[in-house]
Amino acid sequence: MNQTLNKTIKTLILTLPLTFALTGCVVVVGDDEGRGWNNSNSSSEWKEVQRTNKAKVAQLEVGETISQVKTTFGSADFNEAFTDNDKQYQVLFYRTRHKHSDGETTKDECTPLIFVDGVLQSWGQKAYKKL
Template sequence: MKKLLLATALLSSTALTGCVVAVTDGEYNGHHSWKKEQRENREKISQLKIGTEYQSVLNKLGTPEYTDMVSKGDTVYQVLYFATNSKHSDGVVTKDECTPLLFKDSKLVGFGDTALAHLL
């Protein structure tokens, strides 16, 4: 009886072993999704107009990767950083892989490294 149980257990385990096939839409573990998201961010940013409201930008682009507040004189600026130019996906987005958007009084006053450099 023990031999029969052992043989059944061995045969069952080999019958249950198999191959797992993952079906995706071409974006394995988000590999391509970050490229798509960054391309879309670049497109959306390029369509922004000076004076666009802060909340409107958030509605259009979503949550930024980073945010800063900078005070210069009596004026407070908000800076939102959106991922736009990563070269590879290592799971970490740094500020140098982002485009900064500059707001004064909740209105867009510029974007890009040049705009940020003028502020500082």
């Protein structure tokens, strides 16, 4: 009986540390505040942002000022600006379509809104490519 008990104790001494070492492996991917597009809490969040932005884009009218659009849409996901032939161009990008499941918003997932001298002139990929 002592021999069986010793064998059991030796087995436990060898296997318990291995068991605890293997069960402690956890990988966490995402940002510290839980705002990444991949986490389960934000899955519906990015879908709602896209749906809302699409609806807002559908209501846009040429001639709106950049401040009017920013009031309606809020902060842009991306913002570009440049001057050409004495005209100031500014392009605001708002997320409107899902393409990549990488947790990041990219410009190809956004609709560009093109302003010339602070006034909305056009929007969409076709218009952006003409710049």
